[in-house]
Amino acid sequence: MYIPRYLEENVRKVHRTFKVLYLGGPRQVGKSTMLLHLARSRKMTYVTLDDLAQRELAQKDPELFLQTYPAPLLIDEVQYAPALFSSIKLRVDRSSKTGQYWLTGSQQFGLMRHMQESLAGRVGILTLLGFSRAEAHREKRLRHPFFPKRAYHPIQDDSFTIHDIYSLILRGSFPAVWLNERLDRTTYYNSYIQTYIDRDLRDIFHVTKISEFHTFLRLCAARTGSILSVSELARDTGISVHAAREWLSILENTRHIYLLRPYFSNISKRLIKSPKIYFLDTGLAAYLTNWKTAEVLGSGAMAGAFFETLIVGEIIKSYLFRGEEPPLYYLRDKEGHEVDVLIERERILYPLEIKIAARVVPSDCATMRYFRNKIPKIGPGAVITPGSRYQPIDREHTMIPLSAIS
Numbered sequence: 576m577y578i579p580r581y582l583e584e585n586v587r588k589v590h591r592t593f594k595v596l597y598l599g600g601p602r603q604v605g606k607s608t609m610l611l612h613l614a615r616s617r618k619m620t621y622v623t624l625d626d627l628a629q630r631e632l633a634q635k636d637p638e639l640f641l642q643t644y645p646a647p648l649l650i651d652e653v654q655y656a657p658a659l660f661s662s663i664k665l666r667v668d669r670s671s672k673t674g675q676y677w678l679t680g681s682q683q684f685g686l687m688r689h690m691q692e693s694l695a696g697r698v699g700i701l702t703l704l705g706f707s708r709a710e711a712h713r714e715k716r717l718r719h720p721f722f723p724k725r726a727y728h729p730i731q732d733d734s735f736t737i738h739d740i741y742s743l744i745l746r747g748s749f750p751a752v753w754l755n756e757r758l759d760r761t762t763y764y765n766s767y768i769q770t771y772i773d774r775d776l777r778d779i780f781h782v783t784k785i786s787e788f789h790t791f792l793r794l795c796a797a798r799t800g801s802i803l804s805v806s807e808l809a810r811d812t813g814i815s816v817h818a819a820r821e822w823l824s825i826l827e828n829t830r831h832i833y834l835l836r837p838y839f840s841n842i843s844k845r846l847i848k849s850p851k852i853y854f855l856d857t858g859l860a861a862y863l864t865n866w867k868t869a870e871v872l873g874s875g876a877m878a879g880a881f882f883e884t885l886i887v888g889e890i891i892k893s894y895l896f897r898g899e900e901p902p903l904y905y906l907r908d909k910e911g912h913e914v915d916v917l918i919e920r921e922r923i924l925y926p927l928e929i930k931i932a933a934r935v936v937p938s939d940c941a942t943m944r945y946f947r948n949k950i951p952k953i954g955p956g957a958v959i960t961p962g963s964r965y966q967p968i969d970r971e972h973t974m975i976p977l978s979a980i981s
Contacts, residue, residue, distance in 0.1 A: 577608070577612055578706070578710065578713065578753070578754070579710075580605065580609050580710060580896070581707070581716045581896040582895075582896045582898070585898035586613055588898070589701060590673060590674035591674070592673060593697060593699035594673055594675050595667060595676045595677075595694055595697050595698040596677045596701070597653075597678045597680065597699070597700045597701070598678070598680075598701050598702070599679070599682075599686075599702045600703040600704055600830050601704065601829055601830045601831055601855070602767075602771040602775075603749055603750070603751060604704055604705045604749065604750065605703065605705075605706075606651075606679045606703050607621075607679060610649055610677055610679065614647075614677065617674070619648060620645075620647070622648065622650055623650075623652055624651065624652045624655040624656055625651065630656060633655070633656035634655070637658050637659045637661070637662040638662050640656075641659070641662050646667075647674065647677075648676055648677070649676075649679075650677070650678050651679050652680065653678040653679065653680050654680040654686050654779060655778075657689040660692075660693035661693050663676055663693070664693045664697065667694075667697055668697075681771075682779060682828055687700075701895075704830060704855055704856075704888075704892055704895060704896075705748025705749050705750065706748045707748070707980075708743060708978075709981030711748070711753050716981065717981050719897075720897050721889075721918075721980045722920060723918065723925050723957035723975060724925075735963075735978070736961075737869075737873045737961070738870070738873065739961075740885070740977075741878070742869040743857075743885065744861060744872065744882070745760065745858060745861050745866065745868070745869055747858015747859060748855075748857070748858065748888075749859075751763060752858060764862035764863075768789070768792075772792075772829075776825075782822070782825070787814055790813075791822050792826075792863060793864065795823075795826065795832060795852060795854070796859070796860040796863035796864045797863075797877075799852060799854045799881070799884045800851070800852075800877075800883040800887075801851060802847060802907070803823075803834070803851060805820060805823065808823075830855055831855060831859070832852055832853065832855060833852075833855055833887070834850040834853075835850055835851040835852075835887065835904065835916070836904055837849070837850065837905055837906065838906050838917050838924065847908065851905055853883075853887045853888060854884055854888075857884055857885050860881070866881075882931045883915060886977065887903075889977075889980040890916065890918075890980060902918060902920065903917065903918060903919075905917060906946055912942050914928065914942055914943055915927055915928050917953075922952060923952055924950065924952055924954065925953075925956065925957070926946065926947075926953060926957075927956065928940070928943065928958045928959070929959050931960070933960055933961055935960060935966075935974045936968075937968055937972075939968070940972040943956040943972065944971075947971075955971050955973070956971060956973075957973045957974070958972065958973075959975050959977060959980075960974055960975070960976065960977070962977075965979070
């Protein structure tokens with residue numbers, strides 16, 4: 576069964592605009608499935624570089640590879656043969672036709688540099704992650720990415736119980752988990768780590784300390800939704816700070832984590848400058864931190880962090896799935912005042928607070944008011960909850976339901 580993806584519309588736009596399409600994202604999120612679904616009407620040849628014979632040919636003789644498989648061509652897992660880019664450039668420059676090559680890759684570590692050097696002006700770049708909540712439930716795609724103004728979103732009637740929320744978090748966003756009700760979550764995530772993450776660590780990133788990386792991965796998951804201290808993470812893993820930064824870069828470039836950068840302003844001397852870390856698949860993070868049931872997770876010490884991780888991930892997807900980079904930041908000063916998320920739009924910052932509680936009171940907006948008095952360009956704010964409807968909190972803040980993000 577195929578579930579339509581919100582990004583399909585942007586794939587069509589890139590196909591009509593650029594000679595080459597590159598679709599990035601983690602393994603197993605449906606990149607090949609979506610492109611093969613769209614390619615059926617275009618009669619594209621499909622080749623995957625997970626096939627060792629095809630990979631060897633692409634690496635050793637890119638010209639022969641492209642002669643063997645002429646355009647229009649879909650090449651899966653192109654990160655294994657970056658030498659292809661120069662040969663693709665020569666071929667697309669001979670024709671003005673768009674959509675000649677579709678490429679997928681499960682890591683951007685060095686790959687983007689190769690593409691920018693070889694295919695500048697010729698390639699349109701998109702990113703796919705696992706299902707958003709709205710995609711998985713086949714809700715209609717909204718025209719705009721999430722923005723905390725009621726005019727941009729229809730009123731939703733969906734109401735989520737605590738059990739609903741944490742069941743969604745445990746399930747995660749990988750299509751395989753959604754499409755197979757009988758699939759054992761623990762078995763799937765264990766296999767995912769061993770089959771895909773470990774293989775890429777060895778084959779692409781040349782990481783030899785696999786056991787230490789597993790520890791590092793679990794410690795990162797335990798910090799989801801929190802401000803990241805690289806030195807503390809390195810110490811707890813038993814590795815150098817340099818290695819910790821390299822491994823964080825691997826996780827970020829393979830789109831397993833998102834580092835939410837802090838916003839700096841004219842009060843920057845008082846602001847925290849470390850990023851916050853979020854896992855982009857809550858199911859993987861829950862597996863790594865050994866949460867097994869929705870009831871235990873919803874009443875546990877990480878309940879708030881996982882709900883925040885879910886919401887931030889949904890907002891990120893609402894931008895990426897429309898072909899846009901998320902304009903997101905957070906704000907925290909050394910006195911402990913923090914705004915969970917800032918969305919920048921036309922040089923105005925719109926603050927968001929994320930609350931698992933269904934009831935919101937004006938005091939929940941105190942930090943947003945605090946920073947509004949410090950930073951003039953902060954606009955109206957919102958509190959995102961599991962609730963079922965929009966509701967004004969005061970003149971400057973609105974309660975927004977989770978279901979408004981799609």
